[in-house]
Each structure stands twice: as structure tokens, then as C-alpha cells.
Amino acid sequence: MNTTAAQIPNHLVWAILATLFCCLPGGIVSIVYAAQVNGKIAAGDLAGARDSSDKAKKWAMWSAIAGVIVAVLYVVLVMAMGGLGALSNSGY
Template identity: 35%
Template sequence: MEGTRPNVKSHMVWSIMTTLCCCLPLGVAAIICSRRAEQASMAGDASRAEEASRKAKILNIIGLVCGIVLIILIVALQLVAAKQLGG
């Protein structure tokens, strides 16, 4: 059917959450890719939309992992500091 738009996930909400909660630089890059996916989808360019969506997803996964690792490091450092002050 000609004239239909491809249904490609942009991952925009995930990108915004990555920016706000996990890793600012990767989140911003993911937002840019998400927006490109939306624009390509609106233009009917399925291959470009899928590529941008894939990049946004990868950036979000990396940003989430970085955020989790950072949280674990901060908690570990806080526990070490608390143990040293208490002992």
C-alpha cells in the first residue's frame, strides 16, 4: 500500500528518561536519534527510520548501563566512607 508511513519506534520517552536519570551526553545523542527516527518515519523513509531507531536504542542501553554502574559506584563509595568514619 503506497503512501503509508512506516511504524518505527522512536524511543523518545526512553531517550528523555536516559537524559534526565542516567547519562546526559548519551541521552542527548539518543534524543537526536529518536527525533531523526520520527522525522524519517513521517517522511516515509523506513530504512532511515529503522537505522535511527536502532541507534537511539543502543545509546539508551549504554546510557542505562552507565547510569547503573555510576549508582553502584556511588553507593559503594558511600558505604566505604561511612565504614571509615564509624570505625
């Protein structure tokens, strides 16, 4: 196998982790692109494999970022609702 082809990562692990723990829709897109990398390398389409690899990485990264943002917003919302509940119950 060509040494250049071996240097194109498929980012499948990151895509799966992003799907499981962060953002399901973006993670699925990342898995699809990651799954295309090895097939394109086998077919000799190194430019296509590199493009799919870059897209898989981008989608996994953005899925992880979206998951963190949603988690932070959820915590802020729960804290705000808990604070409002404590304020409304303090009058009794």
C-alpha cells in the same frame, strides 16, 4: 501511511528518561537519534528511520546501564567512606 512505517518506534520516551535519570551525555545522543526517526519516515527513508531508531534504543539502553553502574559505585564509595570514618573514630 504505510503499515511498515508505523512499526518503527522512535524510542523518544526512553531517551528522555535516560537523559533525566541516568546519563546526560548518552541520553542527549539518544534524543537526537530519536528525533530523526519521524522525519526520515516522512521522507520515505525507512532504512534510515530504522537505523536511527536502533541507534536511539542503543544509546538509551547504554545510558541507563551507565547510570545504574555509577549509582552502584557511588553507594559503594559512600559505604566504604562511612565505614572508614567509623573505624577511625572508634579509637577515641
